[in-house]
Amino acid sequence: MSVNLKELSESLGLSQTTVSRGLNNYSDVSEATRKRIKDAAKRLNYRPNARAKGLATGKSRTIGHVIPSNTQHEMVNPIFGDFIAGASSVYARHGYNMLVSRVAQGSETEIYNDLISSGAVDGIVIQGPTEKDQRIEQLSSMGTPFAVHGRSSAITKPYPWVDVNNQRAFERATQLLISLGHRKIALLNGLEHLDFAVRRRNGFLKALGAQGIEADPDMLFSEEMTESYGYLRTKELLDRKDLPTAIVTSSLITALGVRRAIEDSGRRMGKDISVVTHDDMLSYLPNGGAEPVFTATRSAVSEAGERLAEMLIAEINGDEDQPSEVLLEAELVIGRSTGASET
Numbered sequence: 059m060s061v062n063l064k065e066l067s068e069s070l071g072l073s074q075t076t077v078s079r080g081l082n083n084y085s086d087v088s089e090a091t092r093k094r095i096k097d098a099a100k101r102l103n104y105r106p107n108a109r110a111k112g113l114a115t116g117k118s119r120t121i122g123h124v125i126p127s128n129t130q131h132e133m134v135n136p137i138f139g140d141f142i143a144g145a146s147s148v149y150a151r152h153g154y155n156m157l158v159s160r161v162a163q164g165s166e167t168e169i170y171n172d173l174i175s176s177g178a179v180d181g182i183v184i185q186g187p188t189e190k191d192q193r194i195e196q197l198s199s200m201g202t203p204f205a206v207h208g209r210s211s212a213i214t215k216p217y218p219w220v221d222v223n224n225q226r227a228f229e230r231a232t233q234l235l236i237s238l239g240h241r242k243i244a245l246l247n248g249l250e251h252l253d254f255a256v257r258r259r260n261g262f263l264k265a266l267g268a269q270g271i272e273a274d275p276d277m278l279f280s281e282e283m284t285e286s287y288g289y290l291r292t293k294e295l296l297d298r299k300d301l302p303t304a305i306v307t308s309s310l311i312t313a314l315g316v317r318r319a320i321e322d323s324g325r326r327m328g329k330d331i332s333v334v335t336h337d338d339m340l341s342y343l344p345n346g347g348a349e350p351v352f353t354a355t356r357s358a359v360s361e362a363g364e365r366l367a368e369m370l371i372a373e374i375n376g377d378e379d380q381p382s383e384v385l386l387e388a389e390l391v392i393g394r395s396t397g398a399s400e401t
Contacts, residue, residue: 060103070098105153120155121145121370122179124170126163126186136340137309137359138185141207143341144363145183152371154180166193174202181370183207187253205370207362208254218373218382220366224254224336227355227388228261231306231334234353234390236269239399240304240332244277244295246288246316248308255280258308258336283308288315296323296331303399304332310343313352317395333395336388350393357388 067074072095080087080095087095098104123142146156157179161169170193173179181203184193190212197204198217206219235243245262248255259278266273277295281287288307295302296319307313313335320327327333336355339345345352365384372380 060105062105066095066099066102066104069102070095117180117374118177119153120157120179121149121367122173122182123156123158123185124166124173124182125158125160126166136311136343137337140341140359141185141363144360145367146363148364148367148371154371167196170196170200170202174200181205181374183366183370188251189253189256191253203370203373205366205373207366208252210253211256216382218369220362220369220384220386221254222357222362222386222388224257224388225261225264227336227357227390228258228306229265230261230388230390231336231353231355232262232265233268234396235304235306235332235334236265236271238304238332238396241271241399242274242277242300242302242304242401243271244274244291244302244305245279246291246305246307246312247278247280248283250280255308262306277302283312285311285315285318288312288317289319290315292316292319293322296320296325302331303401304334304396307333307335309337310335310340310345310352310354313395317352328395328397330400332397332399335395345391346393350391351395353393353396354391355388356391357386362386 061069063074063077067077070077076087076091077095080092081099083092142156149156159169170182173182182197184191184197184204184206185208187194187206187208187210189210191210194206194210194213194217198215204218206217207221209219209221232243243266245259247259250256250259263273279291281291288311292305292315295305305316307316313333316333317327320331325331333352334354335352337357337359339356339358341360345354369380369382369384
């Protein structure tokens with residue numbers, strides 16, 4: 059249970075104006091009174107009204123997330139959900155609301171103009187950047203505070219971002235499989251017009267090339283990261299005469315489909331076919347218990363959301379102490395889905 063400004067003021071026997079000015083560190087409120095107000099606010103779980111505070115400061119106290127509809131399952135993807143959970147916890151702590159808009163592909167420019175010109179948001183989060191993302195250039199030219207979840211390789215001008223080291227993660231995953239004797243390795247990647255998927259493919263190919271292994275183009279796939287994608291492509295691979303002995307996937311959700319296809323074929327994951335996946339640290343889709351089911355390159359998506367939200371709010375407030383670029387490293391965890399190649 060939380061209280062509003064009126065209830066907090068009544069509990070202290072002070073006017074709402076005095077309480078508001080004390081909370082915002084105005085010098086005309088004595089230090090002792092400011093401390094009493096802040097102690098009571100903490101004890102009573104006071105939550106500022108973002109709209110009222112926005113009227114006082116000229117800000118909307120709102121962060122905009124604009125999701126293009128070219129990724130059909132984005133809004134129900136647990137990866138997106140964990141990112142939003144992490145970001146929204148920071149927004150709430152700083153008294154910000156969140157506005158999520160899903161728009162037709164190609165309509166982002168129009169919606170950004172509307173959001174900014176109307177003063178509906180103080181900052182914008184870009185998600186799913188492409189290799190040369192026009193949204194970054196547009197928002198940079200408009201002078202609007204923004205931050206990118208991911209990176210855009212072809213844009214060299216500085217901009218704020220939080221990303222995981224996707225290339226290194228997939229290089230390490232592939233190196234592990236090679237060290238186990240695997241040479242026929244398939245890649246079930248995400249959509250490769252997106253920058254993260256390009257980096258993941260590059261890491262995969264770099265690891266193979268370092269060992270003189272030529273990638274089989276018929277074992278490289280790029281689609282939206284769903285369970286059915288993992289199932290259908292793995293089923294296709296296992297129906298071939300020259301089938302892979304290992305598979306690297308871009309998502310735990312895809313890996314679940316890979317596992318289903320392996321088991322439907324009468325084979326055993328980790329014994330007959332090894333699997334390494336990415337992004338297994340999801341709040342409501344755990345990768346087993348004490349011993350992971352899947353060997354995985356693990357990254358906390360909720361942490362990325364938290365770090366990006368802190369970065370964007372600092373940018374809005376003109377705080378230059380916060381970093382403007384954060385690269386998170388994925389942890390390689392060994393599970394039951396990998397084993398030595400028998401061929």
